[in-house]
Amino acid sequence: MIFLAEDKFYSQVYSIKEQINFTEKFSLEARNFKAIVISGMGGSGVSGRIFAEIFQELPVIVVDSYKLPKYVDRSYCFIAVSYSGNTEETLSTVKEAKARGVRVNAITSGGELSKICDNLIKIPAGLQPREAIGYLLMPLLNTFAGIQTEERKKIISILENLEKERSPIWQLAQKIVDSRKIPYILSWEPFTSLSYRFKTQFNENSKLFALNHNLSEQNHNELVPQLMNGGMAEKFIFLVLEGDYSSRCKVRLDIMENKFSSEIIRIKPKGETQLEKLFYLLHYIDILTVEVSLRLSFDPEDVKVLENLKAELSKIK
Amino acid sequence: MIFLAEDKFYSQVYSIKEQINFTEKFSLEARNFKAIVISGMGGSGVSGRIFAEIFQELPVIVVDSYKLPKYVDRSYCFIAVSYSGNTEETLSTVKEAKARGVRVNAITSGGELSKICDNLIKIPAGLQPREAIGYLLMPLLNTFAGIQTEERKKIISILENLEKERSPIWQLAQKIVDSRKIPYILSWEPFTSLSYRFKTQFNENSKLFALNHNLSEQNHNELVPQLMNGGMAEKFIFLVLEGDYSSRCKVRLDIMENKFSSEIIRIKPKGETQLEKLFYLLHYIDILTVEVSLRLSFDPEDVKVLENLKAELSKIK
Numbered sequence: 001m002i003f004l005a006e007d008k009f010y011s012q013v014y015s016i017k018e019q020i021n022f023t024e025k026f027s028l029e030a031r032n033f034k035a036i037v038i039s040g041m042g043g044s045g046v047s048g049r050i051f052a053e054i055f056q057e058l059p060v061i062v063v064d065s066y067k068l069p070k071y072v073d074r075s076y077c078f079i080a081v082s083y084s085g086n087t088e089e090t091l092s093t094v095k096e097a098k099a100r101g102v103r104v105n106a107i108t109s110g111g112e113l114s115k116i117c118d119n120l121i122k123i124p125a126g127l128q129p130r131e132a133i134g135y136l137l138m139p140l141l142n143t144f145a146g147i148q149t150e151e152r153k154k155i156i157s158i159l160e161n162l163e164k165e166r167s168p169i170w171q172l173a174q175k176i177v178d179s180r181k182i183p184y185i186l187s188w189e190p191f192t193s194l195s196y197r198f199k200t201q202f203n204e205n206s207k208l209f210a211l212n213h214n215l216s217e218q219n220h221n222e223l224v225p226q227l228m229n230g231g232m233a234e235k236f237i238f239l240v241l242e243g244d245y246s247s248r249c250k251v252r253l254d255i256m257e258n259k260f261s262s263e264i265i266r267i268k269p270k271g272e273t274q275l276e277k278l279f280y281l282l283h284y285i286d287i288l289t290v291e292v293s294l295r296l297s298f299d300p301e302d303v304k305v306l307e308n309l310k311a312e313l314s315k316i317k
Numbered sequence: 318m319i320f321l322a323e324d325k326f327y328s329q330v331y332s333i334k335e336q337i338n339f340t341e342k343f344s345l346e347a348r349n350f351k352a353i354v355i356s357g358m359g360g361s362g363v364s365g366r367i368f369a370e371i372f373q374e375l376p377v378i379v380v381d382s383y384k385l386p387k388y389v390d391r392s393y394c395f396i397a398v399s400y401s402g403n404t405e406e407t408l409s410t411v412k413e414a415k416a417r418g419v420r421v422n423a424i425t426s427g428g429e430l431s432k433i434c435d436n437l438i439k440i441p442a443g444l445q446p447r448e449a450i451g452y453l454l455m456p457l458l459n460t461f462a463g464i465q466t467e468e469r470k471k472i473i474s475i476l477e478n479l480e481k482e483r484s485p486i487w488q489l490a491q492k493i494v495d496s497r498k499i500p501y502i503l504s505w506e507p508f509t510s511l512s513y514r515f516k517t518q519f520n521e522n523s524k525l526f527a528l529n530h531n532l533s534e535q536n537h538n539e540l541v542p543q544l545m546n547g548g549m550a551e552k553f554i555f556l557v558l559e560g561d562y563s564s565r566c567k568v569r570l571d572i573m574e575n576k577f578s579s580e581i582i583r584i585k586p587k588g589e590t591q592l593e594k595l596f597y598l599l600h601y602i603d604i605l606t607v608e609v610s611l612r613l614s615f616d617p618e619d620v621k622v623l624e625n626l627k628a629e630l631s632k633i634k
Contacts, residue, residue: 059376059378066533071374189382217381
């Protein structure tokens with residue numbers, strides 16, 4: 001049973017290398033818009049969050065609710081991202097957009113979204129949304145960041161090397177399982193979106209509760225309950241995705257390490273460019289959370305709780 | 318000791334009514350800008366998050382880090398919010414803004430920010446940043462939302478009524494303390510920013526760990542660890558700030574309630590307009606988290622952990 005799950009899920013996690021070669025793009029120019037608004041939830045929406053952190057020429061606003069902000073009109077670039085094409089929150093924002101005469105660009109494998117959008121990038125079906133992160137993210141990068149063949153090759157080669165040297169990830173997975181602590185992920189720019197991805201991959205792949213926060217804002221609020229009142233900090237295993245900006249965050253981390261009773265594990269990305277490091281970490285996170293799942297004897301694919309919720313929601317109109 | 322803390326903190330929590338009458342504003346017109354960028358951390362930055370949810374004519378981007386997004390130039394309205402005026406992340410973004418020739422509007426009680434900004438709204442000193450939420454938020458509302466005297470009076474009257482009928486809040490505070498569970502705050506629009514405020518007020522006033530998420534996005538990720546793997550949901554006491562959009566969120570909540578072993582407590586705001594409801598909830602949250610603190614025999618004012626961190630940071634340049 002577990003062996004089957006491993007087989008299937010592994011092949012999907014590892015298909016990221018194939019996904020990076022997905023070259024479809026929209027005919028859109030960022031400079032023609034005031035901002036880019038990406039509507040998407042969960043495993044689909046996270047592609048928008050990652051893109052928002054990479055792309056810095058215009059504000060990228062990620063909508064993760066039923067409601068499209070009032071300011072969104074034809075002067076904004078609107079992109080709906082839903083792997084299934086049937087996410088009800090995303091469809092609700094799409095209907096609002098259409099009512100305002102806003103052109104709907106969509107990234108989806110099918111569903112209602114593929115029928116009602118004005119401009120479609122169709123991606124391969126049959127995956128869990130979170131396994132399709134490459135297919136969901138690449139069209140955004142292809143359209144606005146102009147990623148080249150050489151860059152794709154470089155990224156794929158970095159991921160292949162990571163796969164060859166997986167044993168530190170296996171050890172960390174075992175350490176997380178043995179700790180019986182709650183994973184608490186910290187990061188700073190340009191990887192705050194990946195700390196959210198990390199948390200959600202623990203949630204769905206590993207069935208573990210997990211937390212994430214960006215380091216500096218976290219200091220302003222959570223140090224108090226973590227270090228006073230009996231030291232909540234010891235309940236967590238801290239995992240840090242080391243960002244490039246700013247060196248002050250590393251100073252903060254050093255100070256925290258001295259105060260915390262719990263270990264702080266730093267994960268350093270390999271690669272040179274932001275994109276290379278980003279995909280390295282993305283793949284690292286996927287492998288790690290699946291490894292944790294297998295060590296806990298859970299099926300990383302199993303999210304029937306969610307499927308039940310969707311079924312119950314669909315009964316109530 | 319506790320009695321003194323109660324006396325002092327209570328008078329500050331209750332000074333929100335005075336703060337609502339703060340009428341200072343900037344001479345800025347939203348329509349002259351592509352978007353509004355507000356830089357601020359912790360108890361100061363939360364004013365930007367709340368404003369971003371109220372103001373819907375332009376995107377409002379809240380920066381909670383050392384780094385100003387690359388796109389920010391003179392076509393954006395930049396506002397730095399730091400109660401002390403010495404928050405190092407905020408000052409870092411201010412320096413980047415100045416280097417790009419961007420005009421720096423500041424809301425602060427003093428510090429370095431008051432000296433280097435181009436345009437200052439000075440607010441009363443001597444409070445904790447989180448106690449000054451009215452002073453931090455009103456200049457944003459005064460400038461861009463044109464709040465009138467009648468509205469201010471109405472809000473203050475709603476808060477006075479809330480104070481007269483505090484006993485349900487006292488009961489809820491006792492219930493939270495007795496539960497020995499972790500507060501988990503859920504909300505949806507237009508109160509997702511208040512769910513973050515609620516969490517941070519538990520953190521700093523009550524010295525309690527707490528979590529928050531917007532309801533719908535939460536469903537997409539966290540139902541799995543909350544309902545599988547032994548049911549993490551039972552470790553939480555769920556507090557819900559009921560938003561106006563969308564009714565589907567209430568359907569989601571009903572379904573969750575049937576599945577969760579833990580109670581879901583719904584907090585309904587009083588008032589008619591969004592602003593009235595928002596200030597009702599803001600005051601409710603403050604009173605509740607201070608009441609929890611006092612029942613746990615903590616001093617709600619005490620954040621020496623944070624002050625120590627700042628002192629250590631200042632030693633390392």
